[in-house]
Amino acid sequence: MAANPMHQFQVYKIGPEIKLGNVDLSFTNSSLFMLISAFTICLFLYFGSKQKSIIPSRLQLVAELSYNFIGKMISDTAGSKAKPYFPFIFTLFMFVLLCNMIGMLPYSFTVTSHIIVTLVMALFIFIAVTIIGFIKHGFKYLSLFVPKGVPVVLLPLITIIEIISYLSRPVSLSVRLFANMMAGHTMLKVFGSFVISLGLLGGWLPLSFSVALTGLEILVAFLQAYVFAILTCIYLNDALNLHH
Amino acid sequence: MRLKIPLVIFIYWFETLLFAAEAGMPQLDSKYWFSQSFWLILIFLLLYLSLSKFFIPKIKDNLDDREKKIKDNLDEAKKLSELAEKKNLDYKNEISNAKREVIKIISESKKLLDKNMSQKKEQFEKELEKEINKAEKEILDLKKGSSISINLIAEEISAKIIEDITGDKLNTSSIKASVAEVSKNKIGKYL
DSSP states (O other): OTTOTTGGGOOOBOSSOOEETTEEOOOBHHHHHHHHHHHHHHHHHHHHSSOOOSSOOHHHHHHHHHHHHHHHHHHHHHOGGGGGGHHHHHHHHHHHHHHHHHHTSTTOOOGGGSHHHHHHHHHHHHHHHHHHHHHHHGGGGGGGGSOTTOOTTTHHHHHHHHHHHHHTHHHHHHHHHHHHHHHHHHHHHHHHHHHHHHHHHHTHHHHHHHHHHHHHHHHHHHHHHHHHHHHHHHHHHHHHSTTO | OTTHHHHHHHHHHHHHHHHIIIIIOGGGOGGGHHHHHHHHHHHHHHHHHHIIIIIHHHHHHHHHHHHHHHHHHHHHHHHHHHHHHHHHHHHHHHHHHHHHHHHHHHHHHHHHHHHHHHHHHHHHHHHHHHHHHHHHHHHHHHHHHHHHHHHHHHHHHHHHHHHHHHSSOOOHHHHHHHHHHHHHHHHHHHO
């Protein structure tokens, strides 16, 4: 069972079973790693903002760099109107990043490799952005589906396509992250098991692949967190600045 | 019978789905979906609250503080450099002023010295002239006096010579007259 590359995605409960009526809300390894990620973020930011030195320490520098990084990303993609949503985007980015990164540790669990987790986040973003759009622009927000400068003949078709693309946003957002994480970890596991099965004689080639893949996966972990955050910013931009 | 075949197919499909969830992708196992969603929302909410209420303002404060401090320091440095420039200018002005003063003092003292010197020179020249005049007068007096005494001596000598040669005493007035005549003609040669 341990050699099964999908075994690492198994969710099992830790501690007593918690049931709310008919719904199972037990604490699982997934919840544990979410907690670890959140706790790590808090710890990192606590030590990153503890001293108020003019010349920052390394941790402080990283914390301030990530703050500026997200701040610049938001102002570049969604403009100054998106400033109130900075804490949310920052939390989202840090959470996804830390979940991805902690998932890279051997024997750990990758929270974001589960479609339900990414789907809940994506759906939340989708619904929140839609609500923000309707609050800011009222029914005019529907003009998002009617792009300007399109010939009248093509307009119905384009509108239908726009609506479909809008509705598929949560799916694409969640599946992108989940599939990337799952595929990467499965691949790492497969190459790892090759190393074991080929032994000392032939195991070196998959081992080198494994090492290279680990580097690639760390990049992907960062990149997917970045993509998740920047797509959220772009959706937010659509809702805040209609027809820019 | 008609219902049985779809039912069998459905059960088979459902079982394969279950099997897939068990052996294939644990992600599709819906058993813990609610639990995962619940814990995700709870933990994310807590993280969001702690970040937005506590950590992000702190980092922002740190960054703002730094920016302000750097700006303040830069302003102060600018001010100080301006001050230094001003001081430097003042110093240069002072030096040039001092140089001008020195030149003035030198020229003044030179003038004074020149004046003094010319005054002294003049005075000295005057005194010298006076002395010279005095000396010349004295010489003249002396000359006059000497011509008289020369005449006297010449009279005595000539009286004596004549007396020695002739053995006679000659009239003194005639000697005097002849000496006076000779000295009148010849004395200018020697005095």
